[in-house]
Amino acid sequence: MKLVNVSMIKEGEKEQPAKQNKIKGQRHGRTAFWFLLPNLSGFLVFTLTPILAVFVLSLFEWSLIAEPKFVGLRNYIYLFTSDSNFIRVLLNTIFFTIVYLTLNLLVSLTFAAWLNQKIKGIAVYRAILFLPVLVPPVAIALIWQFMYEPSVGLINHLMEAIGLSAVNWLGNEDYAMFALIIMCVWQQFGYNMLIFLAALKGIPQTILEAASIDGAKPLTKFFKISIPSISPAILFAMVMTLITSFQIFDQVFILTNGGPGYATEVLGLYIYKNAFEWFQMGYGAALAVVLFVIILIVTLIQLILQKKWVHYETK
Structure with a gap:
């Protein structure tokens, strides 16, 4: 029993640094995400959304005055x-x-x-x-x-x-x-x-x-x-x-x-x-x-x- 307990303790000691590194990595990942969030938000709002809007708008006929009319690939x-x-x-x-x-x-x-x-x-x-x-x-x-x-x-x-x-x-x-x-x-x-x-x-x-x-x-x-x-x-x-x-x-x-x-x-x-x-x-x-x-x-x-x-x- 003593030998088993010693081996279990050693395994626990090995797992503990791995868990700490994992928690630390998750914490760093969350920190990086919050730092990147303003830039990602700007990219989504001011870059990606207009790009997608252009693709959609290319399928319409629109004079800025009348209502947009769907024309497909015309x-x-x-x-x-x-x-x-x-x-x-x-x-x-x-x-x-x-x-x-x-x-x-x-x-x-x-x-x-x-x-x-x-x-x-x-x-x-x-x-x-x-x-x-x-x-x-x-x-x-x-x-x-x-x-x-x-x-x-x-x-x-x-x-x-x-x-x-x-x-x-x-x-x-x-x-x-x-x-x-x-x-x-x-x-x-x-x-x-x-x-x-x-x-x-x-x-x-x-x-x-x-x-x-x-x-x-x-x-x-x-x-x-x-x-x-x-x-x-x-x-x-x-x-x-x-x-x-x-x-x-x-x-x-x-x-x-x-x-x-x-x-x-x-x-x-x-x-x-x-x-x-x-x-x-x-x-x-x-x-x-x-x-x-x-x-x-x-x-x-x-x-x-x-x-x-x-x-x-x-x-």
Whole structure:
């Protein structure tokens, strides 16, 4: 009996810390839940609920004045079969996204590599390059609208000063989209620049020093060591920049309002016009759902393809 009692006591002593850890874990879980509850509540009320409402609204015909009328998939059928402007707007959006994404990443990476060197006053340069990100997009668009002005704009004056002819940047269909892209890259590249700069500073110097001892040149080290090492940061920047470029609205609304003609009409602006200018809320919601699906598919493709070129550090 004594032996049994001793064994039972030992088993009880082993179970007691496990129960305490379980209770402690439950307590920490409840604490974490209460801390997350305000954010989760905001997400449910201001993000998830509107998303679900858009899906439901896309099945209705509603002019904001009359009662909503259920039409099923009619808005989607009209979108893909009868709306001649949708394809053009979609192509404009894809063109803007590809060119803007490419230039943004290239400019960001170039400045990040430059700032990663030992330069006097590096903090000042970093602040100046990042400053446009902090300025509201509406203010940026108004300033660049004046800079693009054909007769008194700063850009045309600079072009004429170096012997080039003035260009009607915002009034010519051949230049308007590029004018929009240049402005957006100038405004937004600082965000990705800081991401790349932080990633570059995280590369162990011993690896770069070993490559230098082996005779590797700076460009070789950059493309063979630095780029693969910061590939996770590049993936993050690509995904986030792609999502924001597909959703662009305020810059193009202020700068060109989609003009001239449909030269700079993008999906975000087209959704706004259908919903709030032409009072076709159901059709605007259907366009928003299509945009959501496009962004989701492209993002998933990026996440699948990243296995081939993104190198994660393994310990």
